[in-house]
Amino acid sequence: MTTTERIHARLITRDLDAEAALPEPVRRDVPRNSLRLIGANALQSSGDQTVSASTVLPWLFHAIGVPAALTGALVPIRESGSMLPQAFLTPFVVRVRRRKLVNVAGALVQAAAVAVMAITAAVGSGVVAGLVILAALAVFSLGRCLTSIASKDVQARVVPKGERGQINGLATTASGLVAITLGLAVRALGEGLDAQTLAAILGLGAALWVAVAGVWASIREPVTLRDGASAPPQGPDSDEADEGQSWFAETITLLREDATFRNFVTVRSFLLVSSLSPPFIVTMAVQAGAPALTGLGGFIIASGLAALLGGRVFGRMADRSSRRLMMLGAALASLVLVALVVVDTALDLAGDSLLTYAIFVGAYFLVTMLHTGVRVGRKTYVVDIADGDQRTTYVAVSNSAMGLVLLVVGAITSAIAGLGIVWALLFLAGLGVLGVLSSRRLPEVEGAA
Template structure:
């Protein structure tokens, strides 16, 4: 069985023998089985995410259940900021755990429970009460994701060598993209835009089962104890955590620069909804179906996951800069085209244009996500890595709320202004990202 797993891992990955030799002997023997388990667990988790997408699936569910539209605007902030902001507070709990995989398993169980609760509400709920219950469950889901985010990068850093970590993330993204395309096609064929509450309940129930499987698979990861991994200990303990967090952002220039660059990379994350809004204003209809959204995001993940995973292992810093540049250019070009006199998106040409823009931005965001995940894992070791992940995610949670508020205010005047603001951030991110130190194994 071990030989088969080794062959499978070697077939999936472009292995880095030099980095593998630098791993402690106790870790080196388990690289392949640990890598396969992390690919499978991350694939299952990313596939479940498609069924709980706060930008597509949950707004549609709210419409089916008759939830007031005012609550729809809370979905993305709760999902995104809720999974980031608590990380600095929860890090002392994580640092007390010698094997961090159990934090990930606990987070997966929390997510399974939260999505199961959403499925129940979808089956029997309606109106305002259903909306409030789903938002409460989404907050619990975000907390579970928060735990998984803190733990997963530390476990990956302990068990997978540099030069292979980006490919782990990329393979999981690719496989999840295939699942998303299948799901999107199924939605289009079986329900189109007329999905009922029963179909949503079944979809969410299936997603809850996926997170149970995530917990089971990840529990089998053979994570070494801290003393078995060279350089895995640090002085970052829970005492005076808030002070240590502020000191880290003030005194650790490479880390502070990474957080700043990551904030500027929000252009690829926040611009797609505004592109959809621009398409609606222009009369396009191609993006109006739920299945179409899911298919577009899945195709981007399928095409970009493996490519960007290998690129991130060569230079995650360069991939972040290129991603910011491409996203900014796409956004600026979109605004320029939409601003042309007489432009309207009714008809196949306009629909194709906005579909292509949405797909391109989603593809770019796939690369940015793989790059920044790989960068933060490669830039530190041991407990220092855990601290970096938690503090950067908490800081980005705050920036997400601030940038989201500014772009929303600009969009109230004109969607084009919001897009140009995000594009300007991306252009600054190109230059800031190029100044980051190289941490990848070339």
């Protein structure tokens, strides 16, 4: 047994029956490719921590004097920009025989965009610097869009069912360590977190994405005509269909005619409970008197601990039943939000007390950890639910649909928050309950279910 195989055996619980169904060359490279997938995903997640639209970039905008109106555009550009173009770009991606090359290109685009942000942070200020960073963030999101489409496809080509969730979980765990380190650094720097320091953090992020590109390039991906097909496929992914049917019409057709996929997109929309609620918890903490900078460092540490503790456990759970993991995560996240609202109302939390801070950080930790489970379960489910180019189409169309849903739900939640943060949290908790109920219609896709 080689060193790679020994490390793989320690990290991954192997599904030998699923591996036996793979072609012999692919089966032989499973340990090597698995470790590289973990490395690529971990490096990418680490890079995300250095250019977070919820933490690092808002601090940077404050440090270089960017108006608050531009700060409000960071998260929408980052999230929707990486989702909305996916259905449009999918026909181009499925023509690439080696999908890992799409990931290499996407990683290099992200590296270049973050490098522009770092340079701007070091030498720029004011509105112009803010606009340049927003433009670079849009390009960054386009690069992420490419990797989002192709990365799950590469994973499904080189790793069997029963092992994919563990890979996602291990990568999440590794990114948690980075988040803890960054959070500790933020708390240590305190008010010394100036533009030059943040520019250095962004420069580190650019280097991480160059490393991501190198790891993706080293994966041994089987070369096939169309993800295992010996002839061009028929249906919406074929060249004739590309000429006769627009990507938008294809998206609508898929959502209308594929009941399983439509249910998955519906459930994923309700799962926003765990992704949209953390910023509101932070806002409640600030309103209650938590210190703006050092307090935020505590939330970053909580986020890292959640990923560190939840990644490995949720990865194994996803390989047993990704559907049940999504249901459990949504249900418990809703319960935490309701409990926080009840505690806040009953105790009338206020002031910069240790109890107040502990309650909010604890709630943030629990919701973030549950979001880790929801995210790992969702990513594993969409990889396991389909085969070949249909999988690529599922990933792209679901992400494009979610880009629109995110804008709509985000706008509704923000409007409700105008009436009070607790009402926004209760609205999101209600979405989570709907997600649990809707998940019952999804079929199990893991062999152990």
